[in-house]
Amino acid sequence: MAKMELIATAAFGLEAVVARELRELGYDDQSVEDGRVIFRGDERAICRANLWLRSAERVLVKVGSFPATTFEELFQGTKALPWPDWLPEKAEFPVEGKSVRSKLFSVSDCQAIAKKAIVEKMKERYRRSWFDEKGPRYTIEVSLLKDVATLTIDTSGAGLHKRGYRDLVGQAPLKETLAAAMIQLSFWRHDRVLLDPFCGTGTIPIEAAMIGRNLAPGRNRTFAAEQWGQIPASLWQQVREEAHSLAALDRELRITGTDIDEAALSLARRHARKAGVDNAIHLQRQPMSESRSRFKYGHLICNPPYGERLGERQEVERLYREMGKVFSALDTWSFYVLTSHPGFEALFGRKADKKRKLYNGRIQCNYYQFYGPKPPRREEAAETSEKA
Template sequence: MSENRLVATCLLGLEGLVADELRRMDIKNVEPQNGRVLFSGNQSEIARANICSRYSERILIEMGSFRALSFTELFDNVKKLPWEQWIGKDDAFPVTGRTLNSKLSSIPDCQSIIKKAIVERLKTKYRISWFEESASSVKVKFLIMKDVASIMIDTSGVGLHKRGYRENAASAPIKETLAAAMADLSHIRPFSRVIDPFCGSGTILIESALKALNIAPGLRRRFIAEKWSCADQNAWRTERERAQDLIDRSAEFQAYGYDIDPQAIELTNESAKKAGVAARIHTEVRSIADFSSDLPKAAIICNPPYGERLLDIQQAQDIYRTMGEKFLKREGYSYCIISPDDKFEEIFGRPADKRRKLYNGMIKCQVYMYFKR
């Protein structure tokens, strides 16, 4: 099968990380855009990106992109696309999507027109007039923005941040893809030591361990494209074997998680076990007021509780003040802290050496990095 234009969607601010990791996977024609990264590939690259991407939210096949000012234009252009490459005659193909600032503003009407166009195309290709849609599901997605329609197929199914290890979670957990990004920004390596003094469900610790050991985040889950009638099972098997072979079992990585809530510590241990990194993660019930470390080097990475999530603003700022007292400038130590509070640096007690704007769900945050002595 010829190469396709593929799309990795991501949280705003992570486009560069996604582009870099795709290039490291030997994927070609990588092109970062706003909230997504385009690249080229066939089913092997689809499998590789789904299994191995730490920072992407979803991998899509871009079937086509075109201007659509009328339902006739939408229908005609969708019908031209090679749907038979991906949709079998028994496959279900639900259509979902959204429109923004476009003449075609009715989502139900757009869904109906796109569905009808795909049916008409497949009628001609399969020489049948009725589709049972009783087999695997090939999910068609559309985005019509400023009158330009992008028509895509979802290959991931459940979002890629769902690694499979976090069935239960503490209150307001950080998204796995964002935790992985913080580990990357902290330059976590196979020999690193990581501390999270607000470990919650253990997401930052686990994502740091997966990165340090080079464990692909999607190794323990399945993807919707694997179930398609056209799926190349050999490609998926080969990519899983490739990811398995790349695991660095000699890595010396260790992580330490503290939390004032005993239930959070239990959740961390449970999730670490499911992720296969329990031997690398050590936990203890401990308040930030009692924070200390005798490690010669460590990266402190954390998502402290804040007013919009768990506490009132005053309580959150009291925690920031305590962090500033405990997170001292030390040789071999770095601090990576995410917060939506614009006054964080003032309350923490010193300006960050570097800042990066990211989103934790729908909340705009800054990642504050301290590493200078």
């Protein structure tokens, strides 16, 4: 199988997390840019990246890139690319677009020109004057950044955050990809305790359980490229069988999610069942103020309320002060908190060891990381033995 350039797109701040995931999958030939990781791989890489990436948004095939400061350059550059190698005669190929700091700033015009150029290229190969587009879907994007056009085809279809377990959501849901990234940035391991005292509909505990049991996040969904002739169904089947063989389905985990909202917890239980990890997570109704643990070492990872709405700010600030007092009792634990409140550290009563700018949807946040002491090896071994 010939290698090609592939792109794993990522939310701002998560590029390094996605790059690390790709390296763990064996794709070391990569470069990291804002919002994406470019890597080289074959058809199997398309399957494996879609199935396994936890924090990426999509996996794209890069068809080509070239400078374009005029519509004529955009047309000719697009037409010169090998579209018939990808698009079958009956392909459905909508064209989407975006433009950042480029002379060609009209996205709708760029989309129309790219579409026309692709059709002209297809005419040369298939000897047809029109295409009914009733076959497999190949979503094309023309992206202009600093006067360079990049043309890609989306292999994922629905965004990779759509794992298939969350059909019902509560208020202000945390995206699955961001929850997975928060866990990965904490370097939590399956033999450690994890607590989320604001678990809501369960996204952080569920993603942690999937990581802890090495369950491929895309195992219960389909992808756009599964309908493409370039990738045989047998290859998708092989990759899925590989994922199944690597799953640690019987691994015991110590993951707890608590919340004061019983309706949200009901959704969390439903989502955990659909994700196949309901027996790996303990969910219960409990206020954050009662957060306790009999384990000396652990990870507390949470996405508390931000106080973005008018009138909520004072209530949230009281909550953050209370968090500081409650969490201080877990003095050998590590804490990881995502919030958009700029004064969180002062309210919490402690300066973070590290913070990272992330986006929860369109809300700019900081991911505050407070490191507890490393457990002694003897203690860590004892906890692992107790768990076993």
